Amino acid sequence: MHKKPTYKPFGNASILIEWQAIISEEILNDIILFKEKIQKEKSIVIADFIIGYNSLTLKYTNELSNYSDEIESLKSIYKQDFKLQKTEKFLWEIPVCYDLEFGIDLKEISEKSNLTIKEIIKLHSEKIYTVFFIGFLPGFLYLGGLDSKIHFDRKPNPRLKVAKGALAIGGKQTGVYPEASAGGWNIIGRTPIHFFNIKNENPCFAKAGDKIKFKPISLEEFYQTEKEIAENNYIISKTLRND
Template identity: 45%
Template sequence: MLLSAKESRSITISSLGDSAITVRFGEEINQKVHEMVQTAARYFEDHPFKGFIECVASFTSVTLFYDPWVVYKDSKQAPFEWVKSNIEESLDKMPGSLESTARTIRIPVCYGGRFGPDLQEVAASNGLTDDEVIDIHTNGEYTVYMIGFAPGFPFLGGLDEKIAAPRRSSPRTSIPKGSVGIAGKQTGVYPISTPGGWQLIGQTPLALFRPLSEPPSLLQAGDIVKFHPISEEEFLAYEEEEDA
């Protein structure tokens, strides 16, 4: 089964309005909780009940959206109670883990200068040089915990604490798409131009949000991300190739 006896005691199931239920696997963001969330999300998608609409995974929970009228017609019971009971039964049936489908995505990044205006600040706040920050950032391996905030925006776990940095005290009103940032112990990539308060250390020419593709987000929860440095010339050449 998905949960041990100890883990089962920490699970909570609660309503989210009259047409959704949230299953929370814990309060702490870590790899174990992430694996349980992804396993549950895939299981519910593969074993939908009558009235099931979609399943949305976050850092520590899975929310199942359903049509209460369809549930009631099929079960003749109160929709929330029936769906909650179905979820509890499903949790007992789930395997300890599902076969991993994680992909490793390499993302090119031009660090510093106009591409990463906060690189020096991140380095100074951690007592490091710019090159040391780049070296630590590119030697990391990051798990995509969830996609959110903006279309295709990946929240990545696994940032080395040596380069952790707080959000900017004054957020920017516009951040270029492809900007790579740090906020606390997380790193991420802005797939579209949007306001934001993360510390910007670089920029990628790789398009993470592709509205004409299916799915439109290049990255998916569970993927592994590795960054590698490129020069400004390589950035511009890559950008021209993407636009061609």
């Protein structure tokens, strides 16, 4: 069982709640449960909740005059018996082209890890990843579950521009760049899927607790899927999970 969270002021109108500094689904579930408890009791006074791997930041609508009292109130809420409302969790299947045209760091990873490119792709695509939180950029999903054989350090000098849809590895994590941006992760492929679209009711289709599975596709399939998406003729495959 993980340790109880700790609390500390975070600016004039925020409180940072932290759990053990590890990537753990047990901790993620505890964070989501605590968030639901707080929403039930304090939705009027809290403007935003920000989930991290092992943290929950509460941003209040007004400055806090007494942090000690508020933290005691939160500790009391944490202890409450509470049945988490059943929310739908999905497994999203994301098509990815691992062709060397897109996977521009695959050769380097292969050479330094003593794995073939085919082995890297297999290890990466056979896993089911957990969405822990969304950050860095809108729609950037931080995914846990990467096989330890393909953990690979971030680049010492980040690229000034990484393409939208680039699939990458950064240390123990993997993720997709939702927009073109600077970035220091190692690029192993690309997806035509839009991970963030401001025009949609839910701009990012996935949420913390969802799962992601990457499906290898050919270069030809990539461009075909990209065309279907541009014509609004593509729907991301998803499966409802009961766990």
